[in-house]
Amino acid sequence: MTTTSMPLAKALNAGLRRAMEDDPKVLLMGEDIGRLGGVFRITDGLLATFGEDRVLDTPLAESGIVGTAIGLALRGYRPVCEIQFDGFIWPGFDQITSQLAKLTNRLEGRQSFPVVIRVPYGGHIGSIEHHSESPETYFAHTPGLRVVTPSTPNDGYWMIQQAISSPDPVIFFEPKSRYWPKGEVDLDQPAVPLHASRVVRTGTDATLIGYGPMVSVLLAAAENAAAEGRSLEVVDLRSLSPVDWEPVVASVEKTGRAVVAHEAPGFLGMGAEIAAGITERAFYSLEAPVLRVTGYDVPYPPAKLEKLYLPDADRVLDAVDRALAY
Amino acid sequence: MASTDPVVRILSHDGALAPTPPAEPYVDRVAALDEQALLGLLTDMVRTRAVDVEAANLQRQGHLALWAPSYGQEAAQIGSGRATRPQDAIFPAYREHGVALVRGVDPLDLVRMMRGLTHSGWDPAEHGGFRQYTLVIGSQTLHATGYAMGAQFDKATATGDPERDEAVLVYFGDGATAQGDTNEALVFASSYNTPQVFFLQNNHWAISVPVERQSRTPLYRRAAGFGMPGVQVDGNDVLAVLAVTGALLDDARAGRGPALIEALTYRVGAHTTADDPTRYRTAEELATWTERDPILRLRRHLEGRGVGRELFEGVDAEAADLAADLRRRVLTLQDPPVSLMFAHVYQEAHPLVAAEQAWQAEYEASYGEQA
Incomplete structure (x- = not known):
């Protein structure tokens, strides 16, 4: 290699x-x-x-x-x-x-x-x-x-x-x-096909699902949670159409909890589709509703406010806390 | 505008050979056409009208979802369509039934689309490069320009061999000149010096909005702003359209770049069968243009050259047969299978579409079991 x-x-x-x-x-x-x-x-x-x-x-x-x-x-x-x-x-x-x-x-x-x-x-x-x-x-x-x-x-x-x-x-x-x-x-060969989603960190307590710029945020959140004794799995969707459900569903069946995150506004966003898809496919595995952490449903703010608009590791972990509280 | 602008016209309204001064550079291209060739053009136009009238009737009788009549625009379409060479690609809007016919599209295929059996209907590869109708106004101008850019990259044009060099002809209307896509296509064509002719059928009405609302300047003059030649032609004079389009297509294929033709014509029929033109235009205006009928004009010219009545009757009878045959075949058309809906969304299988198709089949089958 x-x-x-x-x-x-x-x-x-x-x-x-x-x-x-x-x-x-x-x-x-x-x-x-x-x-x-x-x-x-x-x-x-x-x-x-x-x-x-x-x-x-x-x-x-x-x-x-x-x-x-x-x-x-x-x-x-x-x-x-x-x-x-x-x-x-x-x-x-x-x-x-x-x-x-x-x-x-x-x-x-x-x-x-x-x-x-x-x-x-x-x-x-x-x-x-x-x-x-x-x-x-x-x-x-x-x-x-x-x-x-x-x-x-x-x-x-x-x-x-x-x-x-x-x-x-x-x-x-x-x-x-x-x-x-x-x-x-x-440089020799691709790891997975174009439309594969992939577990990028394994864990047992909850599944964090994201893509693109959010994956590094989710990994940082999982790292922080590990320091507190929580084991979070992270799935990188990679493909938004089609969605490769198998790794997502397998992860949620294992952890029983899922948090989906993206920068885009939440209403009718990818998180809504992922939450619905998980609910349809793994309802009996769920211990909590699938929660979303997203940009607010407002136009993208002036740059000096973007840190407050964009989901960060703390907001992700706040959602994890809520999921674990069910 | 016609009084002050230099319209290329070869046949006067009464069918006399009377080229206007701006027609001088083009007359030679049609001067040698014999009566047989002229009768061929007449036949194309009469066939186009027969198909158009029959299709509009079929729509009125509930057999088609919609029809966009070409009535009155036959010279603009046949003149330009017959000016192409076999290697040329043609990008129509959705009313170019005459061009479709001369490129070998079965009128039944036009009607299959308008009946709601398919979104397209014919294979461009098998029909002289006549591409699908495009319903979003002006969209096809960009596709044509990209295709013409590709002809350059492929070195399929401007080699000096007019029998082989490709050119691209794209159709649009006066309404489309207001669209961003049309203007972007003119910009790109100019930037890349594409082998392309923009053929604007100014039929004077964008549904209910007159061309005066679309432009304060005669539309052919806009070409100057894009850095290309613009020619205004009498779109109801099939010889003038044939000559001008042929000349500019040959310029394009020789590497001299794109051009814009504004063909002045008139949509005698409705915009589509969903329209009622009596709500927005006068009977007087309509009468003016029906007197300038393109078929009548060529027929008068041929009569002036001594062509006898029986030849015209033969042309009319053959066109009537074509229309009757179209009607017969339309009434035998079957609805498409449900699989068509899922079959071509993607070229490579998409799991969501596959799952929904499987579910739909199972759902249908479950009804069958209960019954």
Whole structure:
């Protein structure tokens, strides 16, 4: 096994580079992704290697990016679109949900639309409005899309390649608060398939479920709880559509308690789906209702308030206390 | 606007060969067409109208969910559709029934979609690159532009061989010019110098909103703002449309970049069969445009060239047969199986869809057992 230590941002860059080397039909499109290398530098250096026909600095128009990516897919290309920030995806929402998501269905399977849409998402970066949102639910709610989000450099390296080779459209959410911490990346083989959820810490008293930027928060919460003698299991969903229920349900059947956390507002969010799914599948194992720890149901606040908006380890452990009190 | 703007027209309203000055660069492309070729264009238009009228009737009689009539726009559609080469891709909106027919789409396939049996109906690969209808206004312009960008990356255009070089033709209406997607497509086309013609059928009405509400400037002039040629053509003159579209498609395939054509025409019918145009437009306006009927104009021209009545009667009879055959076949259509709903949501199995399909089958079967 060849492993190397790198941050998620570099792992995504390496994954994109490898996908482009493996398949000449893979091309990148987005705002400022070429000469600048993207505002987060995820595509740094790729223009120099692959040229202007494969790394497209597009006009500043998200619907245009997604709509033309669809046209390129019709010719057999595998476009990877970068949306610069989560809050800027909405001008492309119609092309994603009315066209990209539905075209395979509309064409009764006669054509594939292997388009990946990369979206840096989430908070913790102290930025101004529209730069810290978590819009994953809108896309997970849309039939025809696959939605995934890595939480580690290794997952970033492999999941971006797996997403690009999927015959279906994939919305690829990148936790921007996790872009720079380093982690080990296995360059030889992926650990699990694209849509697998995974237990990332074992425990016996309660199950913490999250994805993307929340996984490191849940791991910190579990670490703190361990110091107090509580054993918490942590599940990284990794895939939001489809959800890989088996590891989730197995964990809850073992612990009897579950807390779901995400940065996005709670109402009708992923946590609601996970809570309902667990209740339907493991009702007789539950000792307490599945509790949610989420962003508040308000617009993302000004940056000086984001620490109070975003779920942290303390709020997660507060929910664990409530679950254990049943 | 027509009085001050330079419309390309080759046949006058009474069918006389009378090119306007702006038509001069294009006339040569159609000057050599013989009576047989002109009768071919007439046949295409008459067939299109027969199918359109029959489909609208079928809708009125409850056999279709909806129909978007093409009545009155036959010259714009047949002229442009016949200007394409076999290797060209065509991205329609949803009213381009004439273009569909000339690219070999069975009218039954148009009707299957409008009956609610499918969201599409035909395989573009088997029908001259004529892609699916797109109902969200303007969306298809971006798909066409992306496809045209791909033609460049594939080096399938601008090689100097017009028999092989690809161009892309995309249809939209005056209403779509207000959409962001249409404007973004024009920007991208301009940025990437795509081999593409934007074919705007200005039929003067976006459902109930007149074109004057959409634009203070003649729409072809917007092309200048995107850095591409814009040509206004009499959309009820099939020869002018054929000549202009052919010229600009060949420019595009030769690497000279995208262009916008505004074809002035008129939606004689309703927007769709759910619409009532008498609520928003006058009988006088309608009468003006029915007098400019595109089929009538070409027929007058052919009469002027001595084509006899029996030939026209033959064209009409053949089109009537096509419509009658369409009606016969529509009435035999079967509803799709429930599996269609689940079959193509994803190309690779999705566990949620698979589970719901299995549940639905079991649920259906349980009813069967009780009965």
